[in-house]
Amino acid sequence: MPEVVEELRALARDLLAKGTVKTVIGYKAERLANRVSPLIITSPDRAGELVWNKYCLNNLAVYLTRGEVMRRGPAAVVVKGCDARAVCGLLQEGQIARQNVVIIGMVCEGVGEPLLEMCKSCDVHVPRLADYIIPKEAQKPAEAAKTPAEADAEVARLEALTPEERWKFWREKLERCIKCYACRQACPLCYCKRCVVEKNQPQWISTSAHAAGNFAWNAIRAMHLAGRCGACGACERACPQGIPLMLLNKKMAKEVALHFNYRAGYDPAATPALRTFDARGDNDELFR
Amino acid sequence: MAQVITQENLVQLAGKLLAAGKRVIAPVRIDGQVCYQALFFTGEMLPESEYVLPRASFKEFFFPRTECVLRYQYDEKNQARLEEPALDSLPEQVILGCRPCDAASLPILDQVFGWDYKDPFYFKRREKTTVVTIACSRHDEQCYCTSIGYAPDHKAGSDVLLKRIADGSGNAGILPAPDGRRDAGHPNGGQDARGPGKNLASGEGTDTNLRSKLAVCPGLSNGGQDARGPGKYLAEALTEKGQALLAAHKNLFEEAPAAPAVQVTKLEAAFDVEKVKPWLDGHFEDAMWLEIASKCLGCGACAFGCPTCHCFDIVDEGDLKSGRRLKNWDTCSSCLFTVHGSGHNPRASQEQRYRQRVLHKFKYYLEKFKLRACTGCGRCSVRCPVGLDLHEVLRTIAGRSDGPSGTVRN
Secondary structure, three states, rough: OOOHHHHHHHHHHHHOOEEEOEEEEEEEOOOOOOOOEEEOOOOOOHHEEEEOOOOOOOOOOHOOOOHHHHHHEEEEEOHHHHHHHHHHHHHHHOOOOOHEEEEEOOOOOOOOOOOOOHHHHOOOOOOOOOOEEEOOOOOOOOOOOOOOOOHHHHHHHHHOOOOHHHHHHHHHHHOOOOOOOOOHHOOOOOEEEEEEEEHEEEEEOOOOHHHHHHHHHHHHHHOOHHHOOOOHHHHHHOOOOOOHHHHHHHHHHHHHHHHHHHOOOOOOOOOHHHHHHOOOOOOOOOOO | EEEEEHHHHHHHHHHHHHHOOOOEEEEEEEOOOEEEEOOOOOEEEEEEOHHHOOOOOOOHOOOOOOOOEEEEEEEOOOOOOEEEEHHHHHEEEEEEOOOHHHHHHHHHHHHHHOOOOOOOOOOOOOOOOOEEEEEEEEEEEEOOOOHEEEEEEEEEEOOOOEEOOOOOOOOEEOOOOOOOOOOOOOOOOOEEEEOOOOHOOHHHHHOOOOOHHHHHHHOOHHHHOOOOHHHHHEEEEOOHHHHHHHHHHHHHEEEEEEOEEEEEOOOOOOOOHHHHHHHHHOOOOOOHHHHOOOOOOOOOOHHHHHHOOEEEEEEEEEEOOOOEEEEOOOOOOOOOOOOOOOOOOOOOHHHHHHHHHHHHHHHHHHHHHOOOOOOOHHHHHHHHHOOOOOOHHHHHHHHHOOOOOOOOOO
């Protein structure tokens, strides 16, 4: 067993045994060697089931806001750097209290086999915010890169298309949407108890998987994550239909970085971009 | 006399059917993933050697993800006028190259769509569809049809069954491609379903006519062609529809004097499915449900990819003047599925919802229709964002020794 896994298990065992946390959220091995799945444990006896390897794709922060996890009390969560950005968002948005979460940050050189594309532009190999970094001897988190990782070639290529070409591109991709909402369910920041698409008095967003409904849903999902998405890619990996959802998220992140000089998930003390409306400023778009 | 068709002639067959105005549904590669699609042209149809199983079942060609069942309009005298869809004008369709686990879903779906009320939307399509199945010459680690009582060359639901003729290349058997990439002949073939961003990096994304481009070179990025290349198939008509199809295109088939040896993959059953229901009967309450479902996210990825899941929601879209009523896929995994108007939810927790999914498939359906609502295709496990593995759940249940009586959860 690699040392890093031993260290993780020992820490989880200790946190549960001492009662520091009631729940530990991590990864466990699966039937197939190249898949892992989330593991939610409440007893130190099960810490030995935890694993860490390059197949640990899921963003486990999604479980921090689950009723049964919150009801039990403080929880420890195993995160990669990108996942920690989502934890940061949950803290900023008041969804979890800092004293109720123990962040176990795994030093991560990228996951996936082959390596996920997003890992190639990662600037959070050492998770920020972590209470514990594994392996212990790892260096402290680096400063956020000056150039947003979101400013990537795919987004630029789409921006260079004519509106008609872009429309065609998205029509083709979104045609596949089946409204399974795996993107929403896998996203730690889609924590609403009742999503806008489920509000039916009136029905704001069509629940049907036809062209209009698919555009409406995917557009509102992207808008609601603007300035909030931590770019973990959970939505895109969850999509069983292969829709490149991160292109939308990255585009929004790029716009937010440009206009608000804000990047989501780096500073829990920062005011989120969507909460910075200043009525005293010289804002041309004030209500009048 | 055995009838044999080459891959080339199978493509010819698709062409003849298209020319005759039929809708031809076949596995096609789109953005690196194999899906059942209505063909634009025959060149995009993939040979059997390029996929294990398309990413979702073909059920939407019988039971669309969204379908208008009614239109209404109020005239100037405020009289409502209703219009039902003209189901008779639905096209005749041929599914060419589906897998036995998908075909087997049809007799299962027939039950639920026909037991008390014969659903015309489903049965009209069923009537107008001919199913040509290709037996699996390979499988992957997510396949478990034999554990459920089906087989890589099972006949249920097919009108014609094709079996690949053995060519001595001996490549049948298991493929190490389980993490969502069931479409490739080798691990690097095709694209990773978990990271579709990367095919954009190669510049494909800018091509707005992507499908046709892919079709010209189905072997894109090493394309997943296995060493065997396209083959020949032994054809067997199983129904009148199947006989009619073969008879109408006789010239595309060769006659073989004796039935040649075929290449059908061997897949051992991983558990005894007969043990599943007896355990379920006694364990409506069991700590296992929470253990399994604590990670379930409550999305519909499993149900919407499943060949047998059939639940739908009825919604109205429109205004006071006019509108339409739609039938949309729905899933018991969703927390909204059972919410009452009062706000009460009889299945309030994810463990209750996941339990319902398993019980419906392996207990209620079996009791009511003498069939399980599962064909062992493994898509639910492949598509689950958190790797919730039904295969493993069933294997665990079948192996449980705590008998039929229930343990009550504290």
